Amino acid sequence: MNQVLTFDPIKYKITTISNWNKVAQSYHNEWASINLGPFGSTQQVVDLAEIDVEDKVLDIACGTGAVSKIIGKILGKNGILIGCDIAFNPLKIASQEIKFQNFYVVEMNSENMSFSKINFDKIVCQYGLMFFTNPLKVLVNIREYLSERGKLIIAVHGNEDKAPYFSSIMRNIIKHIPNIRQKGSPSVHSLGEDGILEKMLADSNYSNIKILKRNFVYNAGSFEQYWNDYMDTTANSLRETIKDCGENTIEKIIHDSEIETREYLKDRSIIFPWEVIIAVAER
């Protein structure tokens, strides 16, 4: 009988940290640092932040520093840039990559964030908010750290149909191994439905909220390349569990996933559409 696991936020955080520590280097080399697919948004997030040389900037879930790296090149000697992330290895890469003299990294869970004696002119969060167990609480909390005219820029992935890279395999992992994820776990798509992010920002009392949609594409190569890449990165933390379910189950997942990707096949490469939602708001 399949056991349905109830959501355990501590276990979820431990898995998050371990997973991002494992995949940080390949995430950086193969995606974030080369602006691949959805990372076309990185420059747009920075442009929308309208960084001033003297700004104090917070980059939440900064990872390996894709957004911070560009911001650090704009800030002057009186500017301050803080990158925070729950995992150590992404931060280590960010510190090596970012040469800006006033760049500081903080290893911290953004869901329990606390700063004293500092207000930020800009807060950015690219591809982080949807991983939080309570994104609304985070939005309410960070508003307190924004200066009076401070600006918040958030980027999240679109829903399953609009950013199918994640779902084309994950849907079939869950179909064949229904208890693989704790019920209620945040998903990469959890803020990707129309209106969700806008409502959350409004409920957290932000003003001048603007929602922009950007469409990118990602060439995943052959199905085999897509599968291998996915197992090395996105599904890394589930790999052992999937393996334990046996060859028969893995074959079924591969079979069904391959069928799903056919609609994106062009000249033997899978070309995924990739919608990104960018929200801009003021305190």
Ligand SMILES: C[S@@+](CC[C@H](N)C(=O)[O-])C[C@H]1O[C@@H](n2cnc3c(N)ncnc32)[C@H](O)[C@@H]1O
């Ligand atoms: C997809 S990466 C995004 C990194 C970076 N913002 C970028 O655009 O490349 C997601 C990051 O969120 C971090 N993260 C996940 N949950 C977090 C939490 N509760 N607090 C802080 N960081 C978190 C992960 O460690 C990871 O580095």
